[in-house]
Amino acid sequence: MEKQEYQNVYIFAEQREGVIQNVAYELLGKANDLAKELGQHVVALLLGDGIADKAQDLIEMGADEVIVIDRPELRDYLTEQYTQAMYQVIMERKPRIVLYGATTIGRDLAPRLSCKLKSGLVADCTKLTIEPDKDGNLDFFSTRPAFGGNLMATIVCPTSRPQMSTVRPGVMQKMQRVPGKQGVITRFEPHFDASKFHVRLVETKKNQEKVADISNAKILISGGRGVHDAEGFKKLQGLADVMGGMVSSSRAMVDAGVMDHAYQVGQTGKTVRPNLYMACGISGAIQHLAGMEESGYIVAINKDKFAPIFSVADLGIVGDLHKIVPMLTERIKKELEK
Ligand SMILES: Cc1cc2nc3c(=O)[nH]c(=O)nc-3n(C[C@H](O)[C@H](O)[C@H](O)COP(=O)(O)OP(=O)(O)OC[C@H]3O[C@@H](n4cnc5c(N)ncnc54)[C@H](O)[C@@H]3O)c2cc1C
Known part of the structure:
Protein backbone atom coordinates (compact mmCIF):
# COMPACT_ATOMS: atom_id res chain seq x y z
CA MET A 1 0.00 0.00 0.00
CA PHE A 197 -26.75 -10.86 5.38
CA HIS A 198 -27.37 -12.94 8.47
CA VAL A 199 -29.39 -10.31 10.35
CA ARG A 200 -32.82 -9.14 9.26
CA LEU A 201 -34.70 -6.19 10.73
CA VAL A 202 -38.09 -7.56 11.73
CA GLU A 203 -39.65 -4.62 13.54
CA THR A 204 -38.64 -1.26 14.97
CA LYS A 205 -40.19 -0.21 18.28
CA LYS A 206 -39.68 3.37 19.27
CA ASN A 207 -39.40 4.56 22.83
CA GLN A 208 -42.61 6.54 23.22
CA GLU A 209 -41.21 8.64 26.04
CA LYS A 210 -39.93 11.83 24.49
CA VAL A 211 -36.44 12.55 25.78
CA ALA A 212 -35.21 16.02 24.92
CA ASP A 213 -31.65 16.19 23.60
CA ILE A 214 -29.48 18.27 25.94
CA SER A 215 -26.72 18.52 23.34
CA ASN A 216 -28.88 20.97 21.34
CA ALA A 217 -29.72 23.24 24.31
CA LYS A 218 -28.43 26.82 24.30
CA ILE A 219 -28.83 27.11 28.08
CA LEU A 220 -28.24 24.23 30.50
CA ILE A 221 -28.93 24.33 34.22
CA SER A 222 -27.02 21.34 35.46
CA GLY A 223 -27.29 19.72 38.87
CA GLY A 224 -24.96 17.50 40.86
CA ARG A 225 -24.97 15.71 44.19
CA GLY A 226 -25.41 19.06 45.94
CA VAL A 227 -28.96 19.23 44.51
CA HIS A 228 -29.72 16.16 46.66
CA ASP A 229 -32.98 14.85 45.14
CA ALA A 230 -35.90 15.30 42.73
CA GLU A 231 -37.25 18.16 44.86
CA GLY A 232 -33.94 19.97 44.42
CA PHE A 233 -34.12 19.45 40.64
CA LYS A 234 -37.53 21.18 40.64
CA LYS A 235 -35.71 24.35 41.71
CA LEU A 236 -33.32 23.94 38.77
CA GLN A 237 -36.26 23.32 36.42
CA GLY A 238 -37.84 26.58 37.66
CA LEU A 239 -34.70 28.49 36.69
CA ALA A 240 -34.44 26.65 33.36
CA ASP A 241 -38.08 27.54 32.59
CA VAL A 242 -37.63 31.29 33.13
CA MET A 243 -34.41 31.27 31.12
CA GLY A 244 -35.70 29.10 28.27
CA GLY A 245 -33.15 26.39 29.02
CA MET A 246 -33.02 22.70 29.91
CA VAL A 247 -31.94 20.76 32.98
CA SER A 248 -29.01 18.35 32.84
CA SER A 249 -27.08 16.40 35.44
CA SER A 250 -23.79 15.00 36.66
CA ARG A 251 -23.32 11.24 36.82
CA ALA A 252 -23.72 11.24 40.59
CA MET A 253 -27.41 12.06 40.25
CA VAL A 254 -27.88 9.52 37.45
CA ASP A 255 -26.25 6.82 39.57
CA ALA A 256 -28.51 7.86 42.45
CA GLY A 257 -31.54 7.24 40.19
CA VAL A 258 -32.68 10.86 40.35
CA MET A 259 -32.02 11.69 36.68
CA ASP A 260 -32.17 9.64 33.49
CA HIS A 261 -28.89 8.86 31.73
CA ALA A 262 -30.10 10.87 28.69
CA TYR A 263 -29.49 14.02 30.76
CA GLN A 264 -25.98 13.13 31.95
CA VAL A 265 -23.14 15.42 30.92
CA GLY A 266 -19.59 14.08 30.76
CA GLN A 267 -17.28 11.41 29.53
CA THR A 268 -19.85 8.62 29.80
CA GLY A 269 -22.79 10.94 29.14
CA LYS A 270 -23.24 13.64 26.53
CA THR A 271 -20.83 16.30 25.38
CA VAL A 272 -22.53 19.71 25.42
CA ARG A 273 -21.54 23.15 24.21
CA PRO A 274 -24.37 25.50 25.24
CA ASN A 275 -24.00 29.28 25.30
CA LEU A 276 -24.54 29.14 29.07
CA TYR A 277 -23.78 26.19 31.37
CA MET A 278 -24.78 26.63 34.98
CA ALA A 279 -23.23 23.98 37.25
CA CYS A 280 -25.16 23.77 40.53
CA GLY A 281 -23.70 21.58 43.27
CA ILE A 282 -21.26 19.89 40.87
CA SER A 283 -17.69 19.45 42.12
CA GLY A 284 -16.06 19.48 38.65
CA ALA A 285 -14.53 16.00 38.34
CA ILE A 286 -12.40 15.60 35.20
CA GLN A 287 -14.96 13.20 33.69
CA HIS A 288 -17.66 15.85 34.07
CA LEU A 289 -15.47 18.66 32.72
CA ALA A 290 -14.72 16.55 29.61
CA GLY A 291 -18.36 16.96 28.62
CA MET A 292 -18.94 20.68 29.22
CA GLU A 293 -15.73 22.71 29.36
CA GLU A 294 -16.19 23.99 25.79
CA SER A 295 -19.44 25.76 26.82
CA GLY A 296 -19.64 29.45 25.91
CA TYR A 297 -20.04 30.83 29.44
CA ILE A 298 -19.83 28.75 32.62
CA VAL A 299 -21.42 29.74 35.92
CA ALA A 300 -20.72 27.56 38.98
CA ILE A 301 -22.68 27.59 42.23
CA ASN A 302 -20.98 25.59 44.95
CA LYS A 303 -20.71 25.94 48.71
CA ASP A 304 -17.08 24.81 48.64
CA LYS A 305 -14.89 27.64 47.41
CA PHE A 306 -12.12 25.13 46.55
CA ALA A 307 -14.35 23.00 44.29
CA PRO A 308 -12.48 22.28 41.00
CA ILE A 309 -15.46 23.46 38.95
CA PHE A 310 -14.40 27.04 39.75
CA SER A 311 -11.20 26.52 37.73
CA VAL A 312 -13.25 26.35 34.49
CA ALA A 313 -15.99 28.80 35.53
CA ASP A 314 -16.28 32.30 34.06
CA LEU A 315 -18.38 33.28 37.07
CA GLY A 316 -18.33 31.55 40.44
CA ILE A 317 -20.90 31.88 43.22
CA VAL A 318 -19.90 30.43 46.58
CA GLY A 319 -22.98 29.50 48.58
CA ASP A 320 -25.96 27.23 49.05
CA LEU A 321 -27.63 26.50 45.73
CA HIS A 322 -30.93 25.78 47.48
CA LYS A 323 -31.08 29.46 48.45
CA ILE A 324 -29.31 30.98 45.43
CA VAL A 325 -31.23 29.20 42.64
CA PRO A 326 -34.75 30.27 43.80
CA MET A 327 -33.48 33.84 44.42
CA LEU A 328 -31.95 33.96 40.95
CA THR A 329 -35.15 32.58 39.41
CA GLU A 330 -37.28 35.28 41.07
CA ARG A 331 -34.84 38.01 40.11
CA ILE A 332 -34.70 36.96 36.44
CA LYS A 333 -38.50 36.60 36.34
CA LYS A 334 -38.88 40.17 37.64
CA GLU A 335 -36.32 41.50 35.16
CA LEU A 336 -38.12 39.76 32.29
CA GLU A 337 -41.51 41.16 33.41
CA LYS A 338 -40.08 44.67 33.22
C1 LIG B 1 -14.83 6.12 33.98
C2 LIG B 1 -15.63 7.20 34.65
C3 LIG B 1 -16.53 7.91 33.90
C4 LIG B 1 -17.29 8.93 34.48
N1 LIG B 1 -18.16 9.65 33.70
C5 LIG B 1 -18.79 10.70 34.24
C6 LIG B 1 -19.66 11.53 33.45
O1 LIG B 1 -19.89 11.28 32.26
N2 LIG B 1 -20.24 12.59 34.04
C7 LIG B 1 -20.05 12.91 35.35
O2 LIG B 1 -20.63 13.90 35.81
N3 LIG B 1 -19.28 12.13 36.11
C8 LIG B 1 -18.66 11.05 35.61
N4 LIG B 1 -17.89 10.25 36.41
C9 LIG B 1 -17.95 10.47 37.88
C10 LIG B 1 -17.08 11.61 38.35
O3 LIG B 1 -15.78 11.12 38.62
C11 LIG B 1 -17.65 12.22 39.65
O4 LIG B 1 -17.78 11.20 40.60
C12 LIG B 1 -19.00 12.90 39.45
O5 LIG B 1 -18.93 13.80 38.38
C13 LIG B 1 -19.34 13.66 40.73
O6 LIG B 1 -20.60 14.26 40.59
P1 LIG B 1 -20.96 15.56 41.41
O7 LIG B 1 -20.02 16.66 41.07
O8 LIG B 1 -22.40 15.81 41.21
O9 LIG B 1 -20.79 15.06 42.93
P2 LIG B 1 -19.68 15.41 44.00
O10 LIG B 1 -18.33 15.21 43.46
O11 LIG B 1 -20.06 14.68 45.23
O12 LIG B 1 -19.86 16.97 44.24
C14 LIG B 1 -20.96 17.55 44.84
C15 LIG B 1 -20.65 19.03 44.98
O13 LIG B 1 -21.79 19.71 45.45
C16 LIG B 1 -21.37 20.72 46.36
N5 LIG B 1 -22.53 20.99 47.23
C17 LIG B 1 -23.10 20.17 48.14
N6 LIG B 1 -24.19 20.75 48.71
C18 LIG B 1 -24.30 21.96 48.10
C19 LIG B 1 -25.21 23.04 48.25
N7 LIG B 1 -26.25 22.97 49.09
N8 LIG B 1 -25.03 24.16 47.51
C20 LIG B 1 -23.96 24.26 46.66
N9 LIG B 1 -23.07 23.25 46.47
C21 LIG B 1 -23.25 22.13 47.18
C22 LIG B 1 -20.18 20.12 47.07
O14 LIG B 1 -19.37 21.14 47.60
C23 LIG B 1 -19.52 19.35 45.93
O15 LIG B 1 -18.55 20.15 45.29
C24 LIG B 1 -17.15 9.23 35.86
C25 LIG B 1 -16.23 8.49 36.61
C26 LIG B 1 -15.48 7.49 36.02
C27 LIG B 1 -14.48 6.74 36.85
Whole structure:
Protein backbone atom coordinates (compact mmCIF):
# COMPACT_ATOMS: atom_id res chain seq x y z
CA MET A 1 0.00 0.00 0.00
CA GLU A 2 1.40 3.38 -1.02
CA LYS A 3 0.40 5.92 1.63
CA GLN A 4 0.47 8.76 -0.90
CA GLU A 5 -2.37 7.14 -2.85
CA TYR A 6 -4.70 7.91 0.05
CA GLN A 7 -6.06 11.42 -0.28
CA ASN A 8 -8.78 13.71 1.14
CA VAL A 9 -10.80 13.83 4.34
CA TYR A 10 -14.02 11.78 4.32
CA ILE A 11 -16.91 11.77 6.75
CA PHE A 12 -19.66 9.21 7.23
CA ALA A 13 -22.82 11.33 6.90
CA GLU A 14 -25.09 9.43 9.26
CA GLN A 15 -28.80 9.68 8.51
CA ARG A 16 -31.72 8.16 10.31
CA GLU A 17 -35.04 7.84 8.50
CA GLY A 18 -33.66 10.24 5.90
CA VAL A 19 -32.70 12.91 8.44
CA ILE A 20 -29.01 13.85 8.40
CA GLN A 21 -27.78 13.71 11.98
CA ASN A 22 -26.25 16.80 13.58
CA VAL A 23 -22.99 14.97 14.16
CA ALA A 24 -22.50 14.71 10.37
CA TYR A 25 -22.54 18.52 10.09
CA GLU A 26 -20.13 18.77 13.03
CA LEU A 27 -17.77 16.31 11.33
CA LEU A 28 -17.95 18.37 8.13
CA GLY A 29 -16.83 21.41 10.16
CA LYS A 30 -13.79 19.57 11.54
CA ALA A 31 -13.04 17.86 8.20
CA ASN A 32 -12.78 21.31 6.61
CA ASP A 33 -10.11 22.36 9.14
CA LEU A 34 -8.13 19.15 8.56
CA ALA A 35 -8.46 19.27 4.76
CA LYS A 36 -7.29 22.88 4.70
CA GLU A 37 -4.12 21.96 6.63
CA LEU A 38 -3.44 19.11 4.19
CA GLY A 39 -4.46 21.06 1.08
CA GLN A 40 -7.06 18.39 0.27
CA HIS A 41 -10.84 18.07 -0.19
CA VAL A 42 -13.76 17.12 2.04
CA VAL A 43 -15.92 14.21 0.89
CA ALA A 44 -19.16 13.06 2.56
CA LEU A 45 -20.34 9.45 2.26
CA LEU A 46 -24.14 9.34 2.24
CA LEU A 47 -25.71 5.89 2.49
CA GLY A 48 -29.40 5.03 2.59
CA ASP A 49 -32.51 4.44 0.51
CA GLY A 50 -34.11 7.41 -1.25
CA ILE A 51 -31.61 9.86 0.28
CA ALA A 52 -29.95 11.28 -2.85
CA ASP A 53 -31.80 14.61 -2.46
CA LYS A 54 -29.90 15.22 0.80
CA ALA A 55 -26.54 15.53 -0.98
CA GLN A 56 -26.88 19.26 -1.71
CA ASP A 57 -27.53 19.88 2.00
CA LEU A 58 -24.15 18.31 2.83
CA ILE A 59 -22.42 20.42 0.19
CA GLU A 60 -23.93 23.60 1.66
CA MET A 61 -22.71 22.48 5.10
CA GLY A 62 -19.10 21.97 4.02
CA ALA A 63 -18.63 18.99 1.67
CA ASP A 64 -16.78 19.51 -1.63
CA GLU A 65 -18.08 16.19 -2.88
CA VAL A 66 -20.84 13.84 -1.76
CA ILE A 67 -20.70 10.17 -2.70
CA VAL A 68 -24.25 8.83 -2.65
CA ILE A 69 -24.93 5.12 -2.19
CA ASP A 70 -28.69 4.90 -2.61
CA ARG A 71 -29.92 1.33 -2.33
CA PRO A 72 -32.95 -0.45 -0.80
CA GLU A 73 -30.53 -2.70 1.14
CA LEU A 74 -29.40 0.42 3.05
CA ARG A 75 -32.86 1.60 4.15
CA ASP A 76 -32.21 0.77 7.82
CA TYR A 77 -28.80 0.55 9.43
CA LEU A 78 -27.59 -3.04 9.45
CA THR A 79 -23.93 -3.78 10.13
CA GLU A 80 -23.19 -6.13 7.23
CA GLN A 81 -24.96 -4.11 4.54
CA TYR A 82 -23.35 -0.83 5.57
CA THR A 83 -19.94 -2.45 6.05
CA GLN A 84 -19.99 -3.98 2.58
CA ALA A 85 -20.96 -0.66 0.94
CA MET A 86 -18.46 1.40 2.95
CA TYR A 87 -15.64 -1.11 2.44
CA GLN A 88 -16.07 -1.05 -1.32
CA VAL A 89 -16.21 2.72 -1.59
CA ILE A 90 -13.16 3.11 0.68
CA MET A 91 -11.17 0.53 -1.30
CA GLU A 92 -12.01 2.30 -4.55
CA ARG A 93 -11.63 5.92 -3.45
CA LYS A 94 -8.75 5.51 -0.93
CA PRO A 95 -9.43 8.25 1.62
CA ARG A 96 -6.60 9.62 3.75
CA ILE A 97 -8.88 10.13 6.78
CA VAL A 98 -12.40 8.87 7.57
CA LEU A 99 -14.42 10.37 10.45
CA TYR A 100 -17.54 8.84 12.00
CA GLY A 101 -19.88 10.07 14.75
CA ALA A 102 -19.41 8.14 18.01
CA THR A 103 -23.11 7.23 17.92
CA THR A 104 -24.56 3.75 18.29
CA ILE A 105 -24.25 3.39 14.50
CA GLY A 106 -20.75 4.89 14.20
CA ARG A 107 -19.51 2.81 17.12
CA ASP A 108 -20.73 -0.34 15.37
CA LEU A 109 -19.65 0.48 11.82
CA ALA A 110 -16.20 2.02 12.33
CA PRO A 111 -14.59 -0.88 14.28
CA ARG A 112 -15.98 -3.41 11.79
CA LEU A 113 -14.45 -1.44 8.91
CA SER A 114 -11.21 -0.89 10.77
CA CYS A 115 -10.85 -4.66 11.07
CA LYS A 116 -11.73 -5.33 7.42
CA LEU A 117 -9.42 -2.56 6.17
CA LYS A 118 -6.62 -3.58 8.58
CA SER A 119 -6.39 0.04 9.55
CA GLY A 120 -6.29 1.84 12.90
CA LEU A 121 -9.27 3.47 14.57
CA VAL A 122 -9.23 5.94 17.47
CA ALA A 123 -12.55 5.93 19.30
CA ASP A 124 -14.37 8.76 21.08
CA CYS A 125 -11.95 11.53 20.16
CA THR A 126 -12.29 15.00 21.61
CA LYS A 127 -9.64 16.68 19.45
CA LEU A 128 -8.33 16.09 15.92
CA THR A 129 -5.33 17.92 14.48
CA ILE A 130 -2.86 17.91 11.62
CA GLU A 131 0.68 18.37 12.93
CA PRO A 132 4.23 17.54 11.88
CA ASP A 133 5.34 14.04 12.91
CA LYS A 134 8.84 13.23 14.20
CA ASP A 135 10.21 13.44 10.62
CA GLY A 136 8.52 16.79 10.01
CA ASN A 137 5.80 15.38 7.71
CA LEU A 138 2.22 16.42 8.37
CA ASP A 139 0.23 13.69 10.06
CA PHE A 140 -3.21 13.19 11.60
CA PHE A 141 -3.38 13.14 15.41
CA SER A 142 -6.44 12.08 17.45
CA THR A 143 -6.79 12.92 21.12
CA ARG A 144 -9.09 11.07 23.52
CA PRO A 145 -9.48 10.64 27.28
CA ALA A 146 -7.68 7.56 28.62
CA PHE A 147 -7.37 5.75 31.98
CA GLY A 148 -10.82 6.76 33.22
CA GLY A 149 -10.41 10.28 31.89
CA ASN A 150 -7.39 10.99 34.07
CA LEU A 151 -5.17 11.79 31.12
CA MET A 152 -5.60 12.75 27.49
CA ALA A 153 -3.87 10.42 25.01
CA THR A 154 -2.84 11.68 21.57
CA ILE A 155 -2.74 8.79 19.12
CA VAL A 156 -1.41 8.51 15.58
CA CYS A 157 -1.73 5.59 13.15
CA PRO A 158 1.51 6.15 11.20
CA THR A 159 1.54 3.22 8.78
CA SER A 160 -1.99 2.20 7.85
CA ARG A 161 -4.50 4.07 5.71
CA PRO A 162 -7.14 5.36 5.96
CA GLN A 163 -6.66 6.92 9.38
CA MET A 164 -10.02 6.67 11.13
CA SER A 165 -11.61 8.23 14.21
CA THR A 166 -15.00 8.43 15.85
CA VAL A 167 -16.05 11.72 17.43
CA ARG A 168 -18.84 12.23 19.93
CA PRO A 169 -21.82 14.37 18.97
CA GLY A 170 -21.53 17.91 20.31
CA VAL A 171 -17.71 18.05 20.33
CA MET A 172 -16.93 19.68 16.98
CA GLN A 173 -18.45 22.82 15.54
CA LYS A 174 -20.64 23.04 12.45
CA MET A 175 -19.86 25.55 9.72
CA GLN A 176 -22.23 28.25 8.58
CA ARG A 177 -24.45 27.02 5.76
CA VAL A 178 -23.55 28.44 2.33
CA PRO A 179 -26.87 28.37 0.43
CA GLY A 180 -26.52 27.33 -3.22
CA LYS A 181 -22.88 26.23 -2.82
CA GLN A 182 -21.62 24.18 -5.78
CA GLY A 183 -20.12 20.75 -5.27
CA VAL A 184 -19.74 17.37 -6.90
CA ILE A 185 -22.33 14.64 -6.39
CA THR A 186 -21.13 11.16 -7.33
CA ARG A 187 -23.13 7.94 -7.37
CA PHE A 188 -21.49 4.73 -6.19
CA GLU A 189 -22.95 1.28 -6.84
CA PRO A 190 -21.76 -1.43 -4.45
CA HIS A 191 -22.07 -5.15 -5.20
CA PHE A 192 -23.75 -6.76 -2.23
CA ASP A 193 -23.07 -10.32 -1.19
CA ALA A 194 -26.51 -11.15 0.24
CA SER A 195 -25.31 -14.57 1.44
CA LYS A 196 -23.57 -12.69 4.27
CA PHE A 197 -26.75 -10.86 5.38
CA HIS A 198 -27.37 -12.94 8.47
CA VAL A 199 -29.39 -10.31 10.35
CA ARG A 200 -32.82 -9.14 9.26
CA LEU A 201 -34.70 -6.19 10.73
CA VAL A 202 -38.09 -7.56 11.73
CA GLU A 203 -39.65 -4.62 13.54
CA THR A 204 -38.64 -1.26 14.97
CA LYS A 205 -40.19 -0.21 18.28
CA LYS A 206 -39.68 3.37 19.27
CA ASN A 207 -39.40 4.56 22.83
CA GLN A 208 -42.61 6.54 23.22
CA GLU A 209 -41.21 8.64 26.04
CA LYS A 210 -39.93 11.83 24.49
CA VAL A 211 -36.44 12.55 25.78
CA ALA A 212 -35.21 16.02 24.92
CA ASP A 213 -31.65 16.19 23.60
CA ILE A 214 -29.48 18.27 25.94
CA SER A 215 -26.72 18.52 23.34
CA ASN A 216 -28.88 20.97 21.34
CA ALA A 217 -29.72 23.24 24.31
CA LYS A 218 -28.43 26.82 24.30
CA ILE A 219 -28.83 27.11 28.08
CA LEU A 220 -28.24 24.23 30.50
CA ILE A 221 -28.93 24.33 34.22
CA SER A 222 -27.02 21.34 35.46
CA GLY A 223 -27.29 19.72 38.87
CA GLY A 224 -24.96 17.50 40.86
CA ARG A 225 -24.97 15.71 44.19
CA GLY A 226 -25.41 19.06 45.94
CA VAL A 227 -28.96 19.23 44.51
CA HIS A 228 -29.72 16.16 46.66
CA ASP A 229 -32.98 14.85 45.14
CA ALA A 230 -35.90 15.30 42.73
CA GLU A 231 -37.25 18.16 44.86
CA GLY A 232 -33.94 19.97 44.42
CA PHE A 233 -34.12 19.45 40.64
CA LYS A 234 -37.53 21.18 40.64
CA LYS A 235 -35.71 24.35 41.71
CA LEU A 236 -33.32 23.94 38.77
CA GLN A 237 -36.26 23.32 36.42
CA GLY A 238 -37.84 26.58 37.66
CA LEU A 239 -34.70 28.49 36.69
CA ALA A 240 -34.44 26.65 33.36
CA ASP A 241 -38.08 27.54 32.59
CA VAL A 242 -37.63 31.29 33.13
CA MET A 243 -34.41 31.27 31.12
CA GLY A 244 -35.70 29.10 28.27
CA GLY A 245 -33.15 26.39 29.02
CA MET A 246 -33.02 22.70 29.91
CA VAL A 247 -31.94 20.76 32.98
CA SER A 248 -29.01 18.35 32.84
CA SER A 249 -27.08 16.40 35.44
CA SER A 250 -23.79 15.00 36.66
CA ARG A 251 -23.32 11.24 36.82
CA ALA A 252 -23.72 11.24 40.59
CA MET A 253 -27.41 12.06 40.25
CA VAL A 254 -27.88 9.52 37.45
CA ASP A 255 -26.25 6.82 39.57
CA ALA A 256 -28.51 7.86 42.45
CA GLY A 257 -31.54 7.24 40.19
CA VAL A 258 -32.68 10.86 40.35
CA MET A 259 -32.02 11.69 36.68
CA ASP A 260 -32.17 9.64 33.49
CA HIS A 261 -28.89 8.86 31.73
CA ALA A 262 -30.10 10.87 28.69
CA TYR A 263 -29.49 14.02 30.76
CA GLN A 264 -25.98 13.13 31.95
CA VAL A 265 -23.14 15.42 30.92
CA GLY A 266 -19.59 14.08 30.76
CA GLN A 267 -17.28 11.41 29.53
CA THR A 268 -19.85 8.62 29.80
CA GLY A 269 -22.79 10.94 29.14
CA LYS A 270 -23.24 13.64 26.53
CA THR A 271 -20.83 16.30 25.38
CA VAL A 272 -22.53 19.71 25.42
CA ARG A 273 -21.54 23.15 24.21
CA PRO A 274 -24.37 25.50 25.24
CA ASN A 275 -24.00 29.28 25.30
CA LEU A 276 -24.54 29.14 29.07
CA TYR A 277 -23.78 26.19 31.37
CA MET A 278 -24.78 26.63 34.98
CA ALA A 279 -23.23 23.98 37.25
CA CYS A 280 -25.16 23.77 40.53
CA GLY A 281 -23.70 21.58 43.27
CA ILE A 282 -21.26 19.89 40.87
CA SER A 283 -17.69 19.45 42.12
CA GLY A 284 -16.06 19.48 38.65
CA ALA A 285 -14.53 16.00 38.34
CA ILE A 286 -12.40 15.60 35.20
CA GLN A 287 -14.96 13.20 33.69
CA HIS A 288 -17.66 15.85 34.07
CA LEU A 289 -15.47 18.66 32.72
CA ALA A 290 -14.72 16.55 29.61
CA GLY A 291 -18.36 16.96 28.62
CA MET A 292 -18.94 20.68 29.22
CA GLU A 293 -15.73 22.71 29.36
CA GLU A 294 -16.19 23.99 25.79
CA SER A 295 -19.44 25.76 26.82
CA GLY A 296 -19.64 29.45 25.91
CA TYR A 297 -20.04 30.83 29.44
CA ILE A 298 -19.83 28.75 32.62
CA VAL A 299 -21.42 29.74 35.92
CA ALA A 300 -20.72 27.56 38.98
CA ILE A 301 -22.68 27.59 42.23
CA ASN A 302 -20.98 25.59 44.95
CA LYS A 303 -20.71 25.94 48.71
CA ASP A 304 -17.08 24.81 48.64
CA LYS A 305 -14.89 27.64 47.41
CA PHE A 306 -12.12 25.13 46.55
CA ALA A 307 -14.35 23.00 44.29
CA PRO A 308 -12.48 22.28 41.00
CA ILE A 309 -15.46 23.46 38.95
CA PHE A 310 -14.40 27.04 39.75
CA SER A 311 -11.20 26.52 37.73
CA VAL A 312 -13.25 26.35 34.49
CA ALA A 313 -15.99 28.80 35.53
CA ASP A 314 -16.28 32.30 34.06
CA LEU A 315 -18.38 33.28 37.07
CA GLY A 316 -18.33 31.55 40.44
CA ILE A 317 -20.90 31.88 43.22
CA VAL A 318 -19.90 30.43 46.58
CA GLY A 319 -22.98 29.50 48.58
CA ASP A 320 -25.96 27.23 49.05
CA LEU A 321 -27.63 26.50 45.73
CA HIS A 322 -30.93 25.78 47.48
CA LYS A 323 -31.08 29.46 48.45
CA ILE A 324 -29.31 30.98 45.43
CA VAL A 325 -31.23 29.20 42.64
CA PRO A 326 -34.75 30.27 43.80
CA MET A 327 -33.48 33.84 44.42
CA LEU A 328 -31.95 33.96 40.95
CA THR A 329 -35.15 32.58 39.41
CA GLU A 330 -37.28 35.28 41.07
CA ARG A 331 -34.84 38.01 40.11
CA ILE A 332 -34.70 36.96 36.44
CA LYS A 333 -38.50 36.60 36.34
CA LYS A 334 -38.88 40.17 37.64
CA GLU A 335 -36.32 41.50 35.16
CA LEU A 336 -38.12 39.76 32.29
CA GLU A 337 -41.51 41.16 33.41
CA LYS A 338 -40.08 44.67 33.22
C1 LIG B 1 -14.83 6.12 33.98
C2 LIG B 1 -15.63 7.20 34.65
C3 LIG B 1 -16.53 7.91 33.90
C4 LIG B 1 -17.29 8.93 34.48
N1 LIG B 1 -18.16 9.65 33.70
C5 LIG B 1 -18.79 10.70 34.24
C6 LIG B 1 -19.66 11.53 33.45
O1 LIG B 1 -19.89 11.28 32.26
N2 LIG B 1 -20.24 12.59 34.04
C7 LIG B 1 -20.05 12.91 35.35
O2 LIG B 1 -20.63 13.90 35.81
N3 LIG B 1 -19.28 12.13 36.11
C8 LIG B 1 -18.66 11.05 35.61
N4 LIG B 1 -17.89 10.25 36.41
C9 LIG B 1 -17.95 10.47 37.88
C10 LIG B 1 -17.08 11.61 38.35
O3 LIG B 1 -15.78 11.12 38.62
C11 LIG B 1 -17.65 12.22 39.65
O4 LIG B 1 -17.78 11.20 40.60
C12 LIG B 1 -19.00 12.90 39.45
O5 LIG B 1 -18.93 13.80 38.38
C13 LIG B 1 -19.34 13.66 40.73
O6 LIG B 1 -20.60 14.26 40.59
P1 LIG B 1 -20.96 15.56 41.41
O7 LIG B 1 -20.02 16.66 41.07
O8 LIG B 1 -22.40 15.81 41.21
O9 LIG B 1 -20.79 15.06 42.93
P2 LIG B 1 -19.68 15.41 44.00
O10 LIG B 1 -18.33 15.21 43.46
O11 LIG B 1 -20.06 14.68 45.23
O12 LIG B 1 -19.86 16.97 44.24
C14 LIG B 1 -20.96 17.55 44.84
C15 LIG B 1 -20.65 19.03 44.98
O13 LIG B 1 -21.79 19.71 45.45
C16 LIG B 1 -21.37 20.72 46.36
N5 LIG B 1 -22.53 20.99 47.23
C17 LIG B 1 -23.10 20.17 48.14
N6 LIG B 1 -24.19 20.75 48.71
C18 LIG B 1 -24.30 21.96 48.10
C19 LIG B 1 -25.21 23.04 48.25
N7 LIG B 1 -26.25 22.97 49.09
N8 LIG B 1 -25.03 24.16 47.51
C20 LIG B 1 -23.96 24.26 46.66
N9 LIG B 1 -23.07 23.25 46.47
C21 LIG B 1 -23.25 22.13 47.18
C22 LIG B 1 -20.18 20.12 47.07
O14 LIG B 1 -19.37 21.14 47.60
C23 LIG B 1 -19.52 19.35 45.93
O15 LIG B 1 -18.55 20.15 45.29
C24 LIG B 1 -17.15 9.23 35.86
C25 LIG B 1 -16.23 8.49 36.61
C26 LIG B 1 -15.48 7.49 36.02
C27 LIG B 1 -14.48 6.74 36.85
